[in-house]
Amino acid sequence: MQKSTVVEASIALASGIVAASLGSELASHHVSPAAIVTALLAVVSTGLYVAQQLGQGFRSALYTCPVKGCTASIRAKDTSPAELDRLRSIATDHSKHGGPR
CATH class of the missing domain: 1.10.287 (Helix Hairpins)
Structure with a gap:
């Protein structure tokens, strides 16, 4: 706790x-x-x-996709800096989680 x-x-x-x-x-x-x-x-x-x-x-970090209309987001808590970087790259690179626009 x-x-x-x-x-x-x-x-x-x-x-x-x-x-x-x-x-x-x-x-x-x-x-x-x-x-x-x-x-x-x-x-x-x-x-x-x-x-x-x-x-x-x-206590958490929220990363969202910058592409207009994309609702992808990732909330991370209690993770290492390397994992935060990985999650940030997934959330902010639309091609990694959604189709091309």
């Missing part, structure tokens, strides 16, 4: 703060405890999901 980035930790902290504020506000309006817990879990889990997705984006 990789360490959290500052961005991931910030988003997780912010979602916790929002959840606490929301819980306090809902409690002041006499909302049932079950509804409060449900809302808090939704806020925190959404924040953690967003943090994880951003973290994955920061």
Whole structure:
């Protein structure tokens, strides 16, 4: 498991703060405890999901084909520099993954 980035930790902290504020506000309006817990879990889990997705984006490389209309792309994570070069050449050379245009 990789360490959290500052961005991931910030988003997780912010979602916790929002959840606490929301819980306090809902409690002041006499909302049932079950509804409060449900809302808090939704806020925190959404924040953690967003943090994880951003973290994955920061830890990976995305290579796309420069040919207009070609949707080929390669996302690489935890690979060697030599493998990144190989994947980059596959993604950016349209003749290696698609027909001639």
